[in-house]
Each structure stands twice: as C-alpha cells, then as structure tokens.
Amino acid sequence: MGKRILVPVDGSEQSREACDFAMREHPEAEFVLLHVINPTEAGYSAGASFPAASEEWYEHAKEDAQELLEELEAENEGATVTTDTVVGKPARAIVEYAAEHDVDRIVMGSHGRSGVTRILLGSVAENVVRNATVPVTVAR
Numbered sequence: 001m002g003k004r005i006l007v008p009v010d011g012s013e014q015s016r017e018a019c020d021f022a023m024r025e026h027p028e029a030e031f032v033l034l035h036v037i038n039p040t041e042a043g044y045s046a047g048a049s050f051p052a053a054s055e056e057w058y059e060h061a062k063e064d065a066q067e068l069l070e071e072l073e074a075e076n077e078g079a080t081v082t083t084d085t086v087v088g089k090p091a092r093a094i095v096e097y098a099a100e101h102d103v104d105r106i107v108m109g110s111h112g113r114s115g116v117t118r119i120l121l122g123s124v125a126e127n128v129v130r131n132a133t134v135p136v137t138v139a140r
Contacts, residue, residue, distance in 0.1 A: 003029040006103040008036065008094050008128075011068050014109025018139040019072060022107035023079055030080045033072050034097055035065040036090040091127035098134055106136045 007022050009015040022031060042057045062085065069083035086093050098106055110125055129136045 003104040004032065004102055005029045006032045006034055006094070006098050006101070006106045008034050008090070008106070008108045008124075009068060009072060010035065010090075010109075011064075012109060014139070016072075016109075018107050018109040019076070021139040022137075023076055025107075026105075027079070031076070031082070032101065032103065033069055033081060033083045034094065035069055035083075035085045036093045037061045037065060037085060037087045038090055039087060040089070090124045091131065094124070094128050095131045095133075098132055103134055105134055106132055108136070108138060110138050110140045 003026060005022055005026055007015075007019050009019060019031075019033065022029075037058070039058075041061075042054050065085045069085065073081050073083055084097070086097060088096075094106065094108070097103070106128060108125055108128065125136075125138050129138065
C-alpha cells in the first residue's frame, strides 16, 4: 500500500507550493488536501457578533473552501487526490485529522499568514511539527 500524505491548504502561495512539492516528491502517494475553516476568523469580520452574520460568514467560508479544493484537485488531475474540509483551530485540526485518518506524512507550507494575524495566532506549521505523531515536511 502506498503512502497517504496530508497536505493542508489555505489558498496561500506557501500552501500551493507545498502541494506542488508533495506531488513532485511522492508521485505514487495518495494525497488528502485538507482545508481548515477557523471559526475564530469570524470574530475578525464586521458584524460577527450577530448570529446571522456568523452563519453568513461560515457559509461563505465553506464555499471558498470548496472552490479552492476543486481548483487544486483539477490542477493535480493525474494524482490520486481526495479533499476534505473541517472546522477548528488549524494546527489542532491538522494533527487530529492526521491521527484519525491513517496519514503517513504531512506536507505543509511554512506559513499562510503574515503580519499581525500570524503573530497573534502563532505559527500553525510550528505547532503541527511539535504535536504530530507522523513525519512533517515544511516546504518553504
């Protein structure tokens, strides 16, 4: 049985490069492209304290995730690719997903955020490296 590689994607250039790297380095593997919807981001949008606004934000986030995953799946048509979306804190969700879905390796970008958001939320890649029970490759 071939390797099963989890590639977290958020639409950033770093996550796209990590996806390309994983496909180049492990062409025979099965890839799981995972997008994590972070509910704390709803708190940063205007009007997020209203239930209707939060639900609208979540629906928009799901649509964006689906578009991203469909785009990446189409770009990697020759590879064995499945996609999934989960809700949670990104680092924790990635580590838990890997543990629960028989993943052999995680390949991810060094960071998907910049500026204040990255400082406030910490480094997702660093937390995944520290907590994952499988090897993690951080592509830069």
